[in-house]
Amino acid sequence: MEKEFEEYSWSLKLSHEYNIKLEPFTTPRLKQIIGFIPFTLRYLKYHRECKKKNIQPHMDFFEPTKVKQIYGVPLGGIGTGTIGRSYAGAFTRYQLVPGIYEYETCEANLFTVNIRKKNHTVYQQTLCIKSSQQKGLKGWNMGYCGDHATYYALYPESWTVYDLPGQHVRLTCHQLSPVIPHNYKDSSLPVGLFNWTVENKNKEDIELSLMFTWQSGSCSDKFELTDVTSHSFKNYTNSNTSISGCVINQKLKNIPLEYCIAAKNSENTTITYNCQFYPDDERSGENLWNDLLKDGVLDNVEYDNRKKLNGKLAIAVCVQVKVKPLSKENVEFSLVWNMPKVSFHENQKTYKKFYTRYFPESNNEIAKDIACYSLSSREQWQKELYDFRKPILENKSLPKWYKTVIFNELYYISDxxxxxxxxxxxxxxxxxxxxxxxxxxxxxxxxxxxxNTYDVHFNANFALLKLWPKLQLSLQYEFADTIPMESKNDIKFLMDGENGKQKSKNSLPHDIGDPYREPWITLNAYNSHDTKDWKDLNLKFILTVYRDYSYLKDLDYLKYIWPYIKLLMITVQSQDHDGDGLIDSQGHPDQTYDAWSVTGASAYCGGLHVAALSCICEIAKILKDDESLEKYSSILTRAKKAYNDKLWNGKYYKYDCSNSNYNDSIMTDMCCGHWYLRCSGFKHEVFEEEKVKSCLETIFDYNVMKYSNGEAGSVNGMRPNGKVDITSMQSEEMWIGTTCSLASLMIYEGLEDKAWKTLEGMYDLLYNKLGLAFQTPEALMKPNVYRSPGYMRGLCIWSIQYALEQKANQNQSN
Structure with a gap:
C-alpha cells in the first residue's frame, strides 16, 4: 500500500460494526402533520398509480431506503453504472440499469485464497467475513476473521490488507477505478482493477492462488435476465498487455451486458478458469471449491449449454503465483462491465455511453480491450491521482480529517x-x-x-466545475435550452392539488427527468409543487452562470446564455408582488426547502435575488448591454434597500417578514446569495461586511454550537432562545451540503477556525459514528434519523476547496 496515503485514508477493521442504529425519516411531528394531510392523500393515490404501472415513485415516502452501515469505495467510472463494495469486501449496491439502485449483496462475487506448500494445500479461505445462504457456497470456507484485515479508503482507490491467520502471509488488495480529474476518456471507463500484492513471510516457497468468482445478472432479481452464456479467452493481447480470463454475456432488462474477468499474464503466474458453475446448486459449488482445493488451479471448464442448471450462471478465474521466501509478487485482475447502449424505462431513445467513443460498440472485443487498456494504464492512473491529491495532502494548514473526506465524497460523481x-x-x-x-x-x-435537480446541483456543482469543467458546461448549456420550453401536458401537483403545466415557459426546470420515464424528453419528474412558482431555481441558474464565467472566463458561454437569463428575469420580476424590487413568497414552501413555508421577503430567497441582480449587472457590463444594465441596476438598488429594511434586525437577517411566530428564526442558509457572490469574485460590494460577519457569528453561536454541542453540523433553523426551530421537518434538520456552503463562506470571511469546527464534528459523525460513509444523506435529524441517503448535495464539500484556493490566489496577487 502507498504509505503516503495510508495516513489520510478512512480506515477500519473488516470486523467493525456500528453501535448506533439508524432510522429513515418517515413521520413529521404531530403539530407538523396537519398541513401534510391533503398532500398525503394525494400522494397515496399517486403511489398506487405508480405501483399499477410497475414503476417506482421518484420519491418513495412510504418505503424509504434503509441504510446499511457497510459501504466502502464503489467501482466504476463516470456514467458507466456502478458496482458497490462494502468495506468488508462484499459486492453490493448495484446501479447498472440507468438510475435504478439495487441494494442486495451478491454472495458469489468474491475472492478466495489458496496456499500450497510442498505440493500440498495448507490453507483455503474466502476473503469474505460473512457466511452465505446460497446452496452452492455453503460448503465453502466462508467467514474470514475480520480482525485480521484492515480497510483503507481514499476514493477512487481502496486498499485491504489481510494478514492470513497462521500462514505468515500478507495480502494487500489495491482497488482502483479511473475517476481522474480532467481525464475525460479514462474517467468514462466501466472498469475496476484489483492489484494484489502477495508477501511471503515464510522461510520456504509457497504457491498462492487467488480465485475471483462472478455471477451473471445484478445483485437482485429486480430485472429480467436472459440470453446468458459464457466463454473463456487465453493470451488476448492489446495495449501491449496480455490477459486471460472469462466473459459472461447476457441481457439485463433487455439491455446487453458483458462481464469480463481478466487476469494479467506474466511469467510467474498460471491462469486457469471455470466458465460454468452455479452458486445456487450445491454440487456445482462444491465441485468448484474442491477443484481449487486439489491443486490450487482450476480445470479450465468451458460453458456447455447441455449442462445448464437452475439459478444464475457464474464464472471463476484463478491466478496461481509462486512466491519465494521473504519476497513479494503481484497478481492483477480487472473487472469490466460493458453496456455500450442503454435506454431508460420508456425506451423512447437509445443512448451510447461516452466510453464507446474510444471503444466502439461495433467491436466484439470491447470488454477485453478495455481490460487490457486498463491494466496497462494502472500505474499512469495512480500517478495522475497522486499528482491531483498532492497539493491537498501536503498542505499542512489543512486538517487531516478534511484530507480524507474531500476525496471520499467524490464517490457521488460516479455513484x-x-x-x-x-x-x-x-x-x-x-x-x-x-x-x-x-x-x-x-x-x-x-x-x-x-x-440534475438544479436547486441541489447549485451546491454540488463545485466538484464538476473544478475537476471536470466541460461536464459542468455541458449540463448548463442543456439547461439553458429548456428555459423557453413549455410542456403540452398538465399534471396535478400533490401539495396544493392544483393542475398546471409540468414545465412552464421562461422558467428553469427543477430536474430533467426520472429514469423510470424519459429524461430530457419529459422534464420535471418532481410533482410536489409547481416549481415555476419557486423563488430560488431561476436565481440559482443565473448565479451559477456568472460563477462559471468568473472561474473559466468563457465569453462564448456567457454570450449564449445571456438571452435565456433575460427570459428568466421576466418570471423573476413577476414574483415581486409589492413593487419594492425584491421577490416575495406567498405563504407556502417555494424553494429548495420545500416543506418550510415562507411569506413575503425572506433572508434566503431575497438574498439570492439581490445577488443574482448583482451578477446580471456585471454580465451586462461585460457584454456592453447598456439598456439591461440601466434596467437591472435600478431594480438592484431598490431590492437591496427592501432587503435590509425588511429583514435586518441588527444582528442577522430574519427568516422572513411575516407575522408568524418563526419569522425571526436564524437560518443557516441566510447568506447563501452572498456566498455565491464571494465564489464569483465579489467581496462586500453588495452585502455589507459587518452585517455578513454578524450573521455568521450568530449562526455559529446558535445553529452550530447550540446544536449537539457543535458536533453535528449546522441545523437549518434555530430560534433566538437557543432551541431548534421545529416549525417544519426541514427547519429541524441538519443538511450536510448546506453546512458545507456555510463553512465555505466562513473561509471567505476569515473565520477558518469556525469553519473547521462546523465541519469536523459532522464528518466524524457521518463516517465514524453513524456508518454513513459512501452514502452521505441529504439530512440528519436527532436522534439518529436520516433522510435520503446517497445524496448529491454532499459534493458541496468541494466549495470548501474552491474557497481555500481562491483565497490563496488572492493573497498571492496581493
Missing amino acids: GGTVWFDIKDDPTCKHEVVREYGRFAYLEGQEYRMY
Missing part, C-alpha cells in the same frame, strides 16, 4: 445514478461542448430519483 452519453451524432445537439464532451446527468439522490 449518483450517473449517466454520460456520447451524442455527437445526434442532429438535435447544437452545442460544441456537448458534442465533444457528452451529455451528463446525476440523480438528486440514490433514493430521490430525479436527474
